[in-house]
Amino acid sequence: ETGVTQTPRHLVMGMTNKKSLKCEQHLGHNAMYWYKQSAKKPLELMFVYNFKEQTENNSVPSRFSPECPNSSHLFLHLHTLQPEDSALYLCASSHTGQGEGNVLTFGAGSRLTVL
Amino acid sequence: GQNIDQPTEMTATEGAIVQINCTYQTSGFNGLFWYQQHAGEAPTFLSYNVLDGLEEKGRFSSFLSRSKGYSYLLLKELQMKDSASYLCAVVDSNYQLIWGAGTKLIIKP
Numbered sequence: 001e002t003g004v005t006q007t008p009r010h011l012v013m014g015m016t017n018k019k020s021l022k023c024e025q026h027l028g029h030n031a032m033y034w035y036k037q038s039a040k041k042p043l044e045l046m047f048v049y050n051f052k053e054q055t056e057n058n059s060v061p062s063r064f065s066p067e068c069p070n071s072s073h074l075f076l077h078l079h080t081l082q083p084e085d086s087a088l089y090l091c092a093s094s095h096t097g098q099g100e101g102n103v104l105t106f107g108a109g110s111r112l113t114v115l
Numbered sequence: 116g117q118n119i120d121q122p123t124e125m126t127a128t129e130g131a132i133v134q135i136n137c138t139y140q141t142s143g144f145n146g147l148f149w150y151q152q153h154a155g156e157a158p159t160f161l162s163y164n165v166l167d168g169l170e171e172k173g174r175f176s177s178f179l180s181r182s183k184g185y186s187y188l189l190l191k192e193l194q195m196k197d198s199a200s201y202l203c204a205v206v207d208s209n210y211q212l213i214w215g216a217g218t219k220l221i222i223k224p
Contacts, residue, residue: 004157040123042214043202090157101146101165101206106157 003027006091006107014115015081021110023074023091029105031096032074034066037088037109049074050096081114088112117141119215121203126221127193135188135201135218143208149177149188150202152217158202161188190220198222 004025013019025032034046048056049068063085065077074091088109094102120138127133139147146165150158164170164179164186176189190197203215 040216042119042216043204045212101163103148103160103163104150104158104212106150106159108155108157 004091004093004105004107006089006110008110009108010111010113012113012115013078013081015083017081018077018079020078021076021089021091021112023076023107025072025074025091025093025105025107027093027105029093029095030071031094031102032068032071033092033094033104034074034076035090035092037090043090046076078112081112083114086112086114117207117213119203119205119213121201121215121218123216124219124221126223127190129193129195129222129224131193132189132191133193133220135190135203135220137186137188137203137215139184139186139203139205139213139215141184141205141207141213144181145206145208145210147177147179147186147206148202148204148212149186150204151199152202153199161201193222195222195224 007022030051032049036044045058046060047066052068063080067075088111090109091107092104094104118140148163149161151161152158162177169178174191179186200217200219202217205213
């Protein structure tokens with residue numbers, strides 16, 4: 001497979017569940033990102049990993065926990081979420097750090113619904 | 116604060132031309148991106164402008180005026196497949212990406 005692959009594509013969970021989102025890229029990129037996309041709102045950057053090291057955490061609640069075991073894989077662990085966390089979670093990758101003229105390649109997203 | 120403004124929704128006719136505007140107020144400027152996102156799909160890169168002027172790429176062109184804090188995406192010879200959301204994003208002085216909320220473009224036959 002090429003590009004950025006996210007699983008699952010859809011997830012419904014209760015507020016007390018624990019689940020994980022997975023992202024995998026086969027582009028040889030060194031930076032990976034988690035974004036939250038809500039209807040009619042700008043993309044919200046959640047976490048950035050550069051060469052497997054977390055370089056950004058934009059005041060994200062601790063119920064979201066990222067993990068980057070290597071430069072090709074990124075996880076977002078979810079625990080005791082709230083209904084307002086329902087959104088599309090996008091993973092992206094780029095050659096190096098964000099915004100330095102580097103193009104982001106996005107996955108198709110994981111649509112999360114919290115009941 | 117930093118802000119990117121785009122129209123929420125636009126409608127155009129197949130075969131016509133449409134211009135999607137993006138105005139920005141950011142702390143510094145290091146480039147501007149346009150992405151296309153079809154419903155239920157990944158955003159995909161369309162264009163990157165860092166200098167003033169027009170960049171043409173097939174049916175799509177992107178314009179930038181840094182002095183006015185303004186960009187537009189021009190789509191010519193519209194096709195039904197161009198129905199999508201178009202996201203504008205600016206790179207600020209800290210090399211952070213500031214995103215607009217996107218413009219949903221509806222193409223009618």
